[in-house]
Amino acid sequence: MVEARYDASSLFPDDDIESVAAALQSRGAVVIDELLPDNIVADLSADLRPEFDREGHLYQNAFNGHQTLRGGSPSIPRTSPLCSCTPACWPSLT
Structure with a gap:
């Protein structure tokens, strides 16, 4: 941790x-x-990982640092169905 x-x-x-x-x-x-339940966190991480890998390095600089991937694009959350629903729909996604 x-x-x-x-x-x-x-x-x-x-x-x-x-x-x-x-x-x-x-x-x-x-x-x-x-x-959030562990399975939701794991699914969300898996959904978002490709976008962070693709564009996360674009925001690395002296101010932001070079070890954290940052997502500045509004498209990143849209890559996961978990970002487009409320907690009430999470059980249907697992």
Whole structure:
């Protein structure tokens, strides 16, 4: 696991919205652990990987760094059916 470089609060999907808002206000970032099921994350990663491999290097520079692939194209999310539906439809995709 990669260690985060920021001091974000780590919360869970069943934490109340007030806790999320307070953590976001005090820390500037919030990580919601286990928000998506592992199989959805794996499918989404597989869907998006070819586009990140194709264009992710285009944004590497002294400011962004040279080890992170970045997606600036609006077409990247459209490469996955998971990006075009709500959580209610995820079970039909697995």
